[in-house]
Amino acid sequence: MDFVSIKKRLLKFSRSAWTPFAAIPIALGIGAILLLIAGYDPIQAYAAMWQGAFKDRTAITEVLIKATPLIFIGAGLAVAFRCSIWNIGAEGQFYAGAVAATAVGIYLGDLPRFLLVPLVLFAGASSGALWGMLAAFLKNRFGANEVVTTIMLNYIAIFITGWLVTGPMIETEGLFAQTAKISQNAWLWRFLPPTRLHTGFILALVLAIVLYIIIFKTSLGYTIRAVGINPDAARYAGINVKRKVLLAMAISGGAAGLGGAVEVAAISYRLYQLISPGYGFDGIAVSLLVNNNPLGVIFSGILFGALRSGAEVMQMNAKVPSVLVFLIQGLVVLSVVAFGVYSYVSKEKEE
Amino acid sequence: MDLLPSILFLQSILAATWRMATPILYAAVGEVFSEKAGVINIGLEGVMLIGAFSAYSVAFESGSLWLGLLVGILAGILSGLIFAFFTITIKANQIVVGAAFNMIGLGITGFLYRSMYAVSPVPLGLKTFPSLEFPFLSSIPFFGEVLFKHNIMVYGTLLLVPVATFVLYKTAFGLSIRAVGEHPKAADTVGVNVLRMRYVSVMIGTALAAVGGAFLVLAYADQFVEGIVSGRGFIALAVVVFGRWKPWGAFWSSLLFGIFYALQLRIQTMPDVNIPYQFLQALPYLATLLVLVGFNKRRVQAPKTLGVPYK
Numbered sequence: 001m002d003f004v005s006i007k008k009r010l011l012k013f014s015r016s017a018w019t020p021f022a023a024i025p026i027a028l029g030i031g032a033i034l035l036l037i038a039g040y041d042p043i044q045a046y047a048a049m050w051q052g053a054f055k056d057r058t059a060i061t062e063v064l065i066k067a068t069p070l071i072f073i074g075a076g077l078a079v080a081f082r083c084s085i086w087n088i089g090a091e092g093q094f095y096a097g098a099v100a101a102t103a104v105g106i107y108l109g110d111l112p113r114f115l116l117v118p119l120v121l122f123a124g125a126s127s128g129a130l131w132g133m134l135a136a137f138l139k140n141r142f143g144a145n146e147v148v149t150t151i152m153l154n155y156i157a158i159f160i161t162g163w164l165v166t167g168p169m170i171e172t173e174g175l176f177a178q179t180a181k182i183s184q185n186a187w188l189w190r191f192l193p194p195t196r197l198h199t200g201f202i203l204a205l206v207l208a209i210v211l212y213i214i215i216f217k218t219s220l221g222y223t224i225r226a227v228g229i230n231p232d233a234a235r236y237a238g239i240n241v242k243r244k245v246l247l248a249m250a251i252s253g254g255a256a257g258l259g260g261a262v263e264v265a266a267i268s269y270r271l272y273q274l275i276s277p278g279y280g281f282d283g284i285a286v287s288l289l290v291n292n293n294p295l296g297v298i299f300s301g302i303l304f305g306a307l308r309s310g311a312e313v314m315q316m317n318a319k320v321p322s323v324l325v326f327l328i329q330g331l332v333v334l335s336v337v338a339f340g341v342y343s344y345v346s347k348e349k350e351e
Numbered sequence: 352m353d354l355l356p357s358i359l360f361l362q363s364i365l366a367a368t369w370r371m372a373t374p375i376l377y378a379a380v381g382e383v384f385s386e387k388a389g390v391i392n393i394g395l396e397g398v399m400l401i402g403a404f405s406a407y408s409v410a411f412e413s414g415s416l417w418l419g420l421l422v423g424i425l426a427g428i429l430s431g432l433i434f435a436f437f438t439i440t441i442k443a444n445q446i447v448v449g450a451a452f453n454m455i456g457l458g459i460t461g462f463l464y465r466s467m468y469a470v471s472p473v474p475l476g477l478k479t480f481p482s483l484e485f486p487f488l489s490s491i492p493f494f495g496e497v498l499f500k501h502n503i504m505v506y507g508t509l510l511l512v513p514v515a516t517f518v519l520y521k522t523a524f525g526l527s528i529r530a531v532g533e534h535p536k537a538a539d540t541v542g543v544n545v546l547r548m549r550y551v552s553v554m555i556g557t558a559l560a561a562v563g564g565a566f567l568v569l570a571y572a573d574q575f576v577e578g579i580v581s582g583r584g585f586i587a588l589a590v591v592v593f594g595r596w597k598p599w600g601a602f603w604s605s606l607l608f609g610i611f612y613a614l615q616l617r618i619q620t621m622p623d624v625n626i627p628y629q630f631l632q633a634l635p636y637l638a639t640l641l642v643l644v645g646f647n648k649r650r651v652q653a654p655k656t657l658g659v660p661y662k
Contacts, residue, residue: 034459038466086446088393144643145592147393147446151585155636163629284450321465323577327458330397333451337443 023289023335024303027328034327035320045320052313053306061195065267067305069094069259069276071204073283074297075211076255081292082215083248084228089135089150090256091280092157093128097257099161100127101186101264102169102179102271109183116185121203121261128257129250131157136249140242146249154280162273169271178272188266200262204301207255211294214251224248256280278326282308285329289336304329358493364613365497370571371616372609373505374399374563374580378587379594379601380515381559386596387519388552389532389656390438393449395560396584397456398430402561404460407568407575408467410477416569420562427561430456431554439549442660453584461577468575476573480504504562504570508602511559515598528552532654535661545661560584582636589639596654604642611635 032042053063073090080087101124108116135153138144164179171180188198215221226234227244235241259279268275286304290296307329311322378395385392392398405426410419430452437448468475480502483489488499519525530538531548539545563583568575586608593607594600615631618624 034462038463040466088450138640138644142644144640145588148585148589148592149640149643151582152589152636152640155582156633156640159629159633159636163627166629167627281454285454288447288450321462321469323458323461323465325458326454327462330451330454330456330458333447333454334437337437337447337451338441 022339023332026335027331030331031324031328035324040318040320045314045318048318048320049307049310049314051310052317053310058195059309061192061197063302063306063309064201065196065198065305066309067302068198068201068204068266069263069279070283070286070304071208071297071301072259072262073256073279074286074301075204075208075294076252077283077287078290078292078294078297079211079215079224079255080248080252081287082221082228083224083244084231085136085139085245085248085252086147087132087135087150087249087252088147088284089132089153089280090252090283091276091278092150092154093131093253093256094260094263094276094280095154095157095161096131096253097124097128097260098264098271098275099157099164099260100124100257101261102182105182105186105265106169106180109185111183111185113185116183117188117265120182120186120265121258124261124264125254125258128260129254131257132249132253133246136246140245158273161271161275165272171270176272179270181269182264186265187269188262190266196267198262198266200266203262204259205298207258208294208298211251211255215294256283282329285333288333291336360617362493362496364610364617366500367613367616368606368609369498369508370501370505370609371612372605373508374566374571375583375587375590375608376508376602376605377511377563377566378560378584379590379605380511380598381556381563382587382591383515383556383594383596383598383601384519384528384552384559385556386591386657387532387654388528388549389535389654389659389661390435390549390553390556391445391449391588391658392434392452392553392556392560393446393585393588394430394434394452394456395449395556395587396580396582397453398427398434398557398560399564399567399580399584400456400460400578401430402427402564403568403579404464404564404575406561406565407477408463410569411475411574416477416480419569420565423561423565424558427558427564428554430561431557432550434557435550435553439546439553439660442662445658445660457578460575464575464577475575477569479573480570502570504566512598512602519598529654531661532656535656539661549661560587563587586635586639589643592653593642607642608635608638611638 028046035042035045052059054060073094077087077090101120104120104123105116108119111119131153135146135149138149139146166177169179171178188200190196190198215224223234223239224244224247226237226239227241231241260275263275264271282304286297286300289300307325311325314320315322378399382392382395402423406419406423409422410416413419434448434452437443438445482500482502483506485499489495491499519528527538527543527548530543531545535545564580567579572579590601590604590608593604611634615634618626618631619628
């Protein structure tokens, strides 16, 4: 490789890597204006946010805990989005995974640990994968737009969960709308006591790396991306487009379902209606932010984990409503989109 | 006999159907314009929230429902302008921008609502648009209740749908909209400004989505609640497909969804029915899925360049 192409690659890398860093200040800046208008002190609000996310070791591990489901979901969505499958249904797939994992963790609770933990994770992943594949099937078989079907499947999964935790799976005391705790044999290891940091975080990192390798370093990943860039061309080249769509949704849904299983097995130990505070939707931004690169998702997942974790503290200490985070996330996506175009324009000038 | 209760049941379902269909219908007819011009806006949900919140806060502060509606529409047009800038001028992926709009809509309305109204010393309810009473007609048994006792925004849909049909199919303006969605190159050659037509269509779409959102606070519930739109924007997207990208198609298919909403609400209030309410709540969403599966085979009806930026 000659020097010029190395330089080009470096330039390209630095551009794509810096985009999020440039997008975040812009989003926070617009957020600050809104804070001012609504009568808050933006500096105080953001200081509380920063404090909440990075104050001490416990705060930082809480960020990583919040980042864990986002990395699972975001890494999976990166695969679907690379295939141009607009899976908006990670929320429902996360729920599907959490439900299956809870059922296994409760009803097969007598199994020994070395069997039960993998089984719980497997149940979560396969349940999420099936929920995702349902949308892929409807697209392949009936041409139903996956944006609409995955959203409908979100609502259905959430309502089913609501029914399960108030009806068939409600705890025996029956006081709250939640299931009993899963068996201790299903719990993931919290390896840094007294913090809650757990092995699920490590698993999320591993999954992100594996999906990165699959999508960018294997011929399978190449065909998935080919379908995403131009399905007709891919079809003429002999790629079975429908099978790739099904596979991309299985990976994407499976990753989200695994995230749901980990949340149950490491944090909540049980299922309740609001097991996900919108992780599936955050995951969309997490993936888009790094141009649908599973490796980059580790970075953006931690960033969004910090935003969420910090926002909770901001709400407590500076009395600023934490929903502001949704706005900031949306603005981050829009700024990234805008920057993407400008770097494209400057690239054209270079050539 | 058993006939009377079931007639009353039917009456209450049908009376609610049109009302439940109305917000979806406004958004869906708007989206027909947008999609006819080749732009899919999955951010409808967010735009409806923005419309609902701005309409509510202005109506609440000023005491005028009409002023609230007007500002809601303006907020919708502004949202459309921003959406169009990103998707048409910058040519960003329409799905990505739409997803961002949903987050922004949820975030900004939730934030402002909690900042402004969460701890309010005064009651937050509006005096919503009243049901109209027609002489003679409103007192017809059954039909009076079903057809002639709605508020003005519900009847607005009777104006909306024919006007939209006329504009799309009988005017040069409508022809241009359809042309830039089907054959933008050809439209361009004969002197149609493709980008401008798409801007206008997107803004018609978001303005009407905002009306749908405003309906929820001005003519349905009497105040704003976080996430009040609860998926209606997404259902509107399905209604557009099911209605084959035509205003009258959207009208009938949104009525179908209205039935499921009404049914769901009505059955929930019946003491002797033992269906878990979550299944009833899931009904409209399940129906959307089934409808997409059953009727989406004729894809030919979709505008040819839907989702594709021009040039």
